[in-house]
Amino acid sequence: MTMTVANGGRLRGLALRLWTVPVVVAVWEAAARAAESVYFPPPSAILARLRELWFSGPPARLFLSDAALADFLPSLGRMFGGWALACLGGIALGVAIGRSKTLAGYVDPLIEFGRAIPPPTLIPLFVVLFKADARMQVATIVYGVVWPVLVNSVDGARYVDRLHIETARVFGLSRAERLTRVILPAAAPKIFAGLRLSLSLALILMVVAELAGSATSGIGYELLYTQQNFDLPGMWGTIALLGVLGFLLNSSFLVVERRTLSWHRRAGRTK
Amino acid sequence: MILSRVARGAAGVAVLLVAAEVAGRTGLLDTQIMPLASTVLAGAAGLAADSEFLHDVSATVEVWAEGLLLATLLAVPAGVLLGSLPRAETALRPVIEFLRPIPSVALIPLVALIAAADGTMKVTVIVYAACWPVLVNTMYGLHDVDPVAKDTMRVFGFGRLAVLLRVTLPSAAPFVLTGVRLAASVALVVAISAELLAGGEGGIGVYIVRAGSGYRIDLMLAATVWAGLIGLVVNALLVRAERGLFRWHAARAGVTQ
Amino acid sequence: GGADTDTTATGNNGLEKTTLKVGILPIADVAALYIATERGFFKAEGLTVKPEIVASTQVAIPKLVSGSVDITLGNYFSVLSAQEAKMANFRVLADTFQAKPDVFDIVVKKDSPIQSVKDLKGKKISVASFNSIGTLAVDSTLRANGLSTKDVTYVPAAFPDAPGKLASGQTDAAWLTEPFLTGVQKDMGARKIADTMTGAMADFPIAGWTTTEPTLSKYPKTMAAFQRAIVKAQQIADSDRKAVEKVLPTYTKITPDAASIITLGAYPSTLNATRIQRVADLMLEYGYLKAKMDVNPLLVPMPQ
Amino acid sequence: MLDVVNLTHTYGSGPEAHRALGGIDLSVPEGQLVCVVGPSGCGKSTLLRSIAGLVRPTGGEVRVKGRPVTATPDDLAVVFQDYSRSLFPWMSVRDNVALPLRRRGLDRAARRTAAAEALAAVGLESAAAKYPWQLSGGMQQRVAIARALAYRPSLLLMDEPFGSVDAQTREDLEDLVLAVRGHHRMTIVLITHDIDESVYVGDRVVVLTRAPAVVAADLRVDLPGPRDQIGTRELPAFVHLRSEVSRLVRGRPEFSMTPSQIDKE
Amino acid sequence: MLDVVNLTHTYGSGPEAHRALGGIDLSVPEGQLVCVVGPSGCGKSTLLRSIAGLVRPTGGEVRVKGRPVTATPDDLAVVFQDYSRSLFPWMSVRDNVALPLRRRGLDRAARRTAAAEALAAVGLESAAAKYPWQLSGGMQQRVAIARALAYRPSLLLMDEPFGSVDAQTREDLEDLVLAVRGHHRMTIVLITHDIDESVYVGDRVVVLTRAPAVVAADLRVDLPGPRDQIGTRELPAFVHLRSEVSRLVRGRPEFSMTPSQIDKE
Ligand SMILES: Nc1ncnc2c1ncn2[C@@H]1O[C@H](COP(=O)(O)OP(=O)(O)OP(=O)(O)O)[C@@H](O)[C@H]1O
Numbered sequence A: 001m002t003m004t005v006a007n008g009g010r011l012r013g014l015a016l017r018l019w020t021v022p023v024v025v026a027v028w029e030a031a032a033r034a035a036e037s038v039y040f041p042p043p044s045a046i047l048a049r050l051r052e053l054w055f056s057g058p059p060a061r062l063f064l065s066d067a068a069l070a071d072f073l074p075s076l077g078r079m080f081g082g083w084a085l086a087c088l089g090g091i092a093l094g095v096a097i098g099r100s101k102t103l104a105g106y107v108d109p110l111i112e113f114g115r116a117i118p119p120p121t122l123i124p125l126f127v128v129l130f131k132a133d134a135r136m137q138v139a140t141i142v143y144g145v146v147w148p149v150l151v152n153s154v155d156g157a158r159y160v161d162r163l164h165i166e167t168a169r170v171f172g173l174s175r176a177e178r179l180t181r182v183i184l185p186a187a188a189p190k191i192f193a194g195l196r197l198s199l200s201l202a203l204i205l206m207v208v209a210e211l212a213g214s215a216t217s218g219i220g221y222e223l224l225y226t227q228q229n230f231d232l233p234g235m236w237g238t239i240a241l242l243g244v245l246g247f248l249l250n251s252s253f254l255v256v257e258r259r260t261l262s263w264h265r266r267a268g269r270t271k
Numbered sequence B: 001m002i003l004s005r006v007a008r009g010a011a012g013v014a015v016l017l018v019a020a021e022v023a024g025r026t027g028l029l030d031t032q033i034m035p036l037a038s039t040v041l042a043g044a045a046g047l048a049a050d051s052e053f054l055h056d057v058s059a060t061v062e063v064w065a066e067g068l069l070l071a072t073l074l075a076v077p078a079g080v081l082l083g084s085l086p087r088a089e090t091a092l093r094p095v096i097e098f099l100r101p102i103p104s105v106a107l108i109p110l111v112a113l114i115a116a117a118d119g120t121m122k123v124t125v126i127v128y129a130a131c132w133p134v135l136v137n138t139m140y141g142l143h144d145v146d147p148v149a150k151d152t153m154r155v156f157g158f159g160r161l162a163v164l165l166r167v168t169l170p171s172a173a174p175f176v177l178t179g180v181r182l183a184a185s186v187a188l189v190v191a192i193s194a195e196l197l198a199g200g201e202g203g204i205g206v207y208i209v210r211a212g213s214g215y216r217i218d219l220m221l222a223a224t225v226w227a228g229l230i231g232l233v234v235n236a237l238l239v240r241a242e243r244g245l246f247r248w249h250a251a252r253a254g255v256t257q
Numbered sequence C: 001g002g003a004d005t006d007t008t009a010t011g012n013n014g015l016e017k018t019t020l021k022v023g024i025l026p027i028a029d030v031a032a033l034y035i036a037t038e039r040g041f042f043k044a045e046g047l048t049v050k051p052e053i054v055a056s057t058q059v060a061i062p063k064l065v066s067g068s069v070d071i072t073l074g075n076y077f078s079v080l081s082a083q084e085a086k087m088a089n090f091r092v093l094a095d096t097f098q099a100k101p102d103v104f105d106i107v108v109k110k111d112s113p114i115q116s117v118k119d120l121k122g123k124k125i126s127v128a129s130f131n132s133i134g135t136l137a138v139d140s141t142l143r144a145n146g147l148s149t150k151d152v153t154y155v156p157a158a159f160p161d162a163p164g165k166l167a168s169g170q171t172d173a174a175w176l177t178e179p180f181l182t183g184v185q186k187d188m189g190a191r192k193i194a195d196t197m198t199g200a201m202a203d204f205p206i207a208g209w210t211t212t213e214p215t216l217s218k219y220p221k222t223m224a225a226f227q228r229a230i231v232k233a234q235q236i237a238d239s240d241r242k243a244v245e246k247v248l249p250t251y252t253k254i255t256p257d258a259a260s261i262i263t264l265g266a267y268p269s270t271l272n273a274t275r276i277q278r279v280a281d282l283m284l285e286y287g288y289l290k291a292k293m294d295v296n297p298l299l300v301p302m303p304q
Numbered sequence D, E: 001m002l003d004v005v006n007l008t009h010t011y012g013s014g015p016e017a018h019r020a021l022g023g024i025d026l027s028v029p030e031g032q033l034v035c036v037v038g039p040s041g042c043g044k045s046t047l048l049r050s051i052a053g054l055v056r057p058t059g060g061e062v063r064v065k066g067r068p069v070t071a072t073p074d075d076l077a078v079v080f081q082d083y084s085r086s087l088f089p090w091m092s093v094r095d096n097v098a099l100p101l102r103r104r105g106l107d108r109a110a111r112r113t114a115a116a117e118a119l120a121a122v123g124l125e126s127a128a129a130k131y132p133w134q135l136s137g138g139m140q141q142r143v144a145i146a147r148a149l150a151y152r153p154s155l156l157l158m159d160e161p162f163g164s165v166d167a168q169t170r171e172d173l174e175d176l177v178l179a180v181r182g183h184h185r186m187t188i189v190l191i192t193h194d195i196d197e198s199v200y201v202g203d204r205v206v207v208l209t210r211a212p213a214v215v216a217a218d219l220r221v222d223l224p225g226p227r228d229q230i231g232t233r234e235l236p237a238f239v240h241l242r243s244e245v246s247r248l249v250r251g252r253p254e255f256s257m258t259p260s261q262i263d264k265e
């Protein structure tokens, strides 16, 4: 009884959240069929190609084909690795810069300089620094992804309510306590905005890194390969795959965010 | 005060450059692949006198500015709308989250197909990539508004729009501007990447293609240095605007300037 | 507004359009275009040619379709595969560039154990992109040496990045063209192990001035004018190396010194169906085309 | 003017639920000044926010001018207990006061004049160009009062409006509210912890019980007007009333002070 | 314990400059409870923040235990005037109170017990698991007081700590502070607007002038201890002192109330 109620509620919630998906896909299908352009295949064709590329495997493996395992695992592994590194580094450095004017003075120009440099133009540098392909790709991802986390962390840590900081000082909280108990929670809403931005960016950089890092398998490689083979359904399929991955990653991220920031959401609600 | 900040910044840059130069000269970095820092800097300085390159810079800056402006004009209202209408946000979230991880460079051939003018194509991909930071920061900024401040407006009988314009937006503005600062560099990166991948009549990326095809790694990096410098200048301008506009924001946090 | 200034129905030899946007790469292949501009051949036809860099033929195709460029330097390989994929209906106005010995070589590092093509087995070799003249050239070289495509791993790397990857050990060999070939031999003492433009690929056609069928039927006279002008320049480029050396530094970053030593290909002035058919046939042989393709309909005859 | 009928409100739900209002009935005729007193945390602010339409009560009804309150009623001003957060830090003090006057259809110049007058009335003429975060707590509170008074609402809700100012200023502000009320026939609900104050300014004092709050007593203040800080407070009726209210508020001690608890090592 | 020598402070510079403190001298021996009163905006909070090392005064010196205050002195607790902003919204009430106790070297369990006791002492035992934003204003203020008391500092600074609670609770809290002080020999500086309160809890009442503030009077409160809410307040010495302080505070009226100004249409 209660089970069904809970399930019913969850189903309804899911329907409320996802009803746009079929609508958008239907409109897309109709528009693509009407346009009849090789460049804009309809979603049905894209899906068919997608299945052919990656999802023709056995059901026991979630239909993932060998190609999918070969493409997804290394790609996603590098992506998560790069994202995690960028998040840790970005938050650590960002909070340090946000709280220390001296440090900010020294590194601000470097950061603002670095932010504006397209990762592909740094291939020579990455080649000499990292030699191996995989490390170079992770470096590219970190380089491209770290900025939103860093900049939002600086912002969050710098603009903590003065009274919070003063309270911490007055009660003699240690540096570590001030950081973990006051500054990080206060900056968390902004840091999370940065993390959320960087998560999708990590997928993009995964592609860019595979292009720059001369990958011979992976999702980005597949995108390049289909594009250069004029395999438009395949290219669209790869793009759609990225989109779906982005949606899934983001949904999981929001679950974590909602947990962590529940105080913020509830405190900020106008009754 | 300002002087010491500039001095510190210069010191930071100098340390990095010296380190890079030393690494190159001691053979730690293979200069065959990665030219010496001094070579690159000399090249970058030389570019200042290259009228053709300056033309490229202005071409890039033009599409960049147009793209950033459009992205901001598009994303701020969209962020405000989604941030204040939770239902719309829930409904559109799958679409947005589907679109965000699509690399704008992958869209270049498709956009090139529709946009006849090279500039339009670039501006389109720039807008596509640059609107996300503004959108996300706007949405998060909107959630960070003090409910008592909003209640105050409501109590005096102001409608939703007035509350939005007079309390929610000003209060979220500093964080929106941070999003714009993020977008500014994203736009520059995408502008140059688009030029690298799609070419065009001019642009820093086009210059890099030209330098690359002539096997002039030093010039490629010299042009890249210019990209960084542009980012630096743009950010400095935006930070100055922020200081002027949002003095209250810094004061509340006890950040003295 | 733009249409009015660009297009004049009459005057100027009855050209439909006087300004042409032409997609190019900043490489030696397109030298004739700059010679034609420099010597006023386009002007004589009433044409203004605006070169615009397109980073690759793949990117040039949507630009051709949308009319963002009118003509592009199109490498035959990409044009033919795109034709088969029905990306557009292409028309080649004139030949541009043709391989000669040592225009496309495979090189390895100075101290590499690889001595010949046979040693490439199991190695990584960088090519400019997949599914390109590069892979075809290496394929054919491998086959000539008793290996097959499966024996190596192709690594896509843009020409400027390839030397670095070779030097750092990310790749074992690189398929390069000028000015990179001269560059890597001079800078890092790289060693040539094979010229890929030999045997089946000797004097292989590389690229042609390409447009699409709709553009051609819309601006037939303009295209004819372009053909006349460019062919004159192709003849000069092919016979007078100095002319090429002179224009090269004006549109590329190749220094005059480098221009004088790099190996150049040929600049054919006739569009020979038999030769272009070779490209289609070889592509079919190596599986880059699915079906036999007759290239004749794609070639636009020279106007009288 | 204002009718509160069996108003109940519960915050949250499930095990976390907290019943703040336990059925409040209150009727305020036009022009009356009602003081609400009650122990800390009993639900006074909740009551006020329900009247302002900022809290959707879980039960009962609030009517202003006969119309049920669903959204914020028209022609209303509130001085929030959390005054510092209700001032906009990006606006000067003057602009903070002038902002609501837009709703009154005043032009820019008229708004500035009205704001300047209201600020002068609370003794802050010299602070007009400053920003709220440049003011002391008491000054911020006075800005919030000036803003509400300048608006001249027909219904004014004030939540401990004089808590952060010194004794002298407090008396001046009490008289200011009385004077403005007299001139403009406002209906006022004023929450206070100062029992003397409730008797001095109120036409009526409503005493609430501990949470869930209900009306414990509703006393008419029958003191002759106009009131006067020294004269009125010396009246026997005043003294009587204040002990009455005091007794009612203290009726059930909210907590038994146990310093021993904190003293154990 | 605490020495303030010719302390001056000016906010801002140039034409915007505002001189808040005009040369304050004050010396508080260990264990004394000093009440500071003065008109709104005179500089009381500024003085307190200077003592806490949160404001770097533009002139003069503050010494705590003989050492000049450059950073925040050790072993100090403050109840801020803006108590609601000084609580951390991401922590439960209990954690807010327990957080500073880490410095006291207490383990987790001991911290929780101490926090629970302090909360019970201010009548908030049932609110321990709630978040600050789920509490009423007065309850938040009491959390801030509990936090400061639980910390048992040797120097306690309180800025209008009882402004948002009802009369009964206020008296209980006054007695609580007195009791804790007696047990733990704290030195306390307490800012208040309530003149009765200043005389009741203080060993000494310091009256400040309007800004730029200087010490207008420094009165010893010679009342017999232990104090008692009813007995003490009836003593003639108490009544005398409170009128004395009252007279001093009102000495120069901060503003002349001009309701006519706000009444002009
Ligand atoms: N950040 C600031 N910038 C400029 N002026 C300030 C600032 N903070 C306080 N002031 C000014 O200093 C003066 C003293 O302020 P302070 O907060 O010390 O007063 P106070 O005695 O605590 O008043 P109250 O009783 O109202 O809290 C006020 O006139 C105020 O305007």
Ligand SMILES: Nc1ncnc2c1ncn2[C@@H]1O[C@H](COP(=O)(O)OP(=O)(O)OP(=O)(O)O)[C@@H](O)[C@H]1O
Residues within 6 Å of the ligand: D011, D012, D018, D020, D038, D039, D040, D041, D042, D043, D044, D045, D046, D047, D081, D211, E133, E134, E135, E136, E137, E138, E139, E164, E165, E166
């Ligand atoms: N957002 C909320 N969530 C949960 N409980 C709340 C919330 N707001 C208030 N409460 C609870 O409701 C009760 C009444 O709060 P309210 O603010 O109305 O009290 P009050 O009478 O104004 O007290 P005070 O005199 O201290 O300001 C309190 O016990 C408080 O804990």
Ligand SMILES: [Mg+2]
Residues within 6 Å of the ligand: D044, D045, D046, D081, D159, E136, E137, E138
């Ligand atoms: Mg309240």
Ligand SMILES: [Mg+2]
Residues within 6 Å of the ligand: D136, D137, D138, E044, E045, E046, E081, E159
């Ligand atoms: Mg104060």
